[in-house]
Amino acid sequence: MSEPVLSVENLSVRIAGLHILQGVSFEVAPTGVTVLLGRNGVGKTTTLRAIVGLTPRNGEVRGTIRMGARSLLARPTHRLVRDGLGYVPEDRCVFAGLTVAENLRLAERRGTTPAYDKVFALFPELDRRGRQRAGSLSGGQQQMLAIGRVLLNDNRLLLIDEPTKGLAPKVVTEVAEVLERVAESVPVLLVEQNLAVVRRLARDAVVLSTGKVAWTGDAQELLLETALTKSLLGVGSEVAESARSESGPRAAQSRTKDGIA
């Protein structure tokens, strides 16, 4: 097997006294989509945020996270991102008061040419709606914008958190198509609840259960084993077939509005 693009070893995260991650280890392959699965509140979002350095200040992170030979812990978020870690957060987090064009312009960096042609080829809608305020876009369009602004720059790895959450079934398919094309050129670590999307995209899977890794391996194999899926994820595959329109209630600790709870 070739060198992983990201390796997480013995990652522990404690936030406000709660031990959310308790020694999580896994690797992300240098190509394709690795999906991070698990029931609500097991720490999937916490894992992504720890990787990108956005654990809230009352949180404590231990363990090692490496991208290539470089350790990521203790480096500020903006540096990690400039080094090629693209992060698409849960709930999109587009800047609602800014226009679409301004949202994109914000992601531009000095010394590099932003790949507008690539982004607009994937999302022609963003080109047409440049002057519209991002807050007035539909959920699917906001998700396109959130992915698009990350793709303006070259990335070595994308972290994408629940991109299909709260979207209509038709839009879920569109997002999945886009992600499929994106994953052709850059590896993706994806948190996803919609098993239909997982089936379509994922090659490897990491399943978390109460702060620990419960299962790792081939994603397609996991999905074939109904009993395993059910015990690990709490869903039968027949439920998974239908696109989820709403995610269920989640534990409070995995959600912090701007990271400084």
Add this chain to the structure above:
Amino acid sequence: MTEVKSPEVAAPPEAVPDELTPGHSRWLGLRPYAPLAALVVAAILPYSTLNLPGVFEGPLNSPGTLQLLAICLVFGGLAAGYDLLFGRTGMLSFGHALYFAAGVYGTDILITRFGLPLWQAALFTVVGGAILAALLGAVALRTVGIAFAMVTLAFAQVGAILVARDFGGLTGGEEGLPLDVSGLPSALVGVANTVNLYWLALAYLTLVVFVVHRVSGSPTGRVLAGLRDDERRIGVLGLDPYRFKLVAFALAGGLATAGGVVYCLIVGGASPHVTSSELTLSLLVMVVLGGPGTRWGPVLGGILYMYLDHRLTAFGTSDAVNSLPAFLSHPLSQPLFVLGTVFILAVYFFPGGLASLRSRLTPVLAALRRR
């Protein structure tokens, strides 16, 4: 963003005073009685004629020294009450001066303008102060964090304006309102009876410490601590954060009002500076210097702050300071400059305040004993 951090463990100080090391284990057995002993010492202190040159201007039992000590004790109590909000519930109120001022002016006006006997004036004032705190708290607590701080600040400003503009001729405006002592019990009047005021202040401090201790040990206190650490968790438990915070706010307001009553008697009147936002800010400084959320930290912080505030004025005009070059002597003659600077340094280097000193010293002590 309202949470207050528990003291962070920092590098222990390098030098340890020798007298702190021996007899450590014996001291531990006596520790529960230490507050009682301190209370007894404080209570019999006025019988001492000890002269501490440089520390106090007269002997301990001189009226001047006793008055200063009484003021210090009142502010120790005020700081402990304020800590109920800041250190124990995580509420950053910038309007606490309002309730203290309500106590000072309420007592003064009811006695001087309306001729009420002291006990009635005190009772009405304290009840009124608590109700005022409950009403204003009910509005202010609709906001959280920094907005809450600003709103309480604005409410306190109303108090300052009301007092300064002298609506209805009650407050005496900028001049203040001297207390009419003719109707007071004779034991509280006159320079010779300062000692009784001192005891009154000590009783107030004891009351506040007792109340705060009881509250923080009760189930309510644990909910308040939970609010400080993570408000959402309390909400998840099905408890209404608003109601608990309102109770704490009204209680702290009532305690501050009671402090105002005592202060009014000690200084014999009211002056507009008790309404100023600087008073609240200094309460905050006292609590942070002492150690927020600890039992004795705020008390010590309050006592020490008021002592320094009074004594630094004398220090600033002393010959030692005057002989320094102007760029040093001028700032040093401003107590607020010294206290503000000390405060900033404390925020950086002593986040747990005075109360954290022992825990900072403990590892060092342990290391020394092992040797």
Add this chain to the structure above:
Amino acid sequence: MSTVILLALTGLGLAALYFLVASGLSLVFGLADVLNFAHGLFLGVGAYATWWAAGNLPGAGPGGFGFVVAVAFGVLAGALVAVLVELVLIRPLYSRTIEQVLVTVGLSLAGVALLQATWGADPRPFPRPAWTREVTSILGANVPNAGLLLIIAAVLVLGGLLAFLRFTRYGLIIRAGVENREMVTALGIDVRKAFTLVFAIGGAAAALAGALGGVYFGTVSPGQGGSLLIFAFIVVVIGGMGSVVGSAYAAVAVGLLQQFVNYYGTSGLGDLCVVGLLAVVLLLRPQGLAGKVAHA
């Protein structure tokens, strides 16, 4: 009629003063979550630096172009002090909101005491061009020129700030950061540089308020910033944290309300009405007139 016009224009003059202080406070709070109690100090620094420059700085003086130089010096001093405060005191406590507030509280106490130690507690006469002491007749009302000067300055600052926020890269970062600071860093931007910038802008605006406030009141004293600061806080909360436009609206509302009620009612009643307005706005719209929710 002329009374109403006079009250409206002096009210707007007051509003201009509030806006100059509040706009910086609001931006600093909106972006960095720092409730800056030391903002009054920036105002004091601006006032004293202008006062000092008018008497001592070569080329500066109490009238004509010299006065412009003196004010520019004051504004520069305010911005410089603000940047130093941010770099030395605020930045090491990055995202530790309560400690940052505490530090600015300590700074406001120590800073004002330092001004007092250096120049004394008593108000000093402020140097000002002769024309600012005169009045201009507008629709029959004799309006003090100093008030008009404040209004013009505030309008220029408002326009400049809006243009800056709208058309520059840093303006974009600040607007985005007010909405969601974390996401700005997640796009690879070092948001702390923007912090320093808003402190500089806020410090400069407050210093301008100090200098022009000195012209308006005719004197300068160490405590001047503190009393203005409380009303500026009220303006910020009413206007909505982080919103420059909201601050402008709120400043006008507060200034006019205060002036009219203080004139037609009892003196001081206007100040109370302002706090009443604050309570009403909070009950109806906790996030202020414009701007983000003042969350914890």
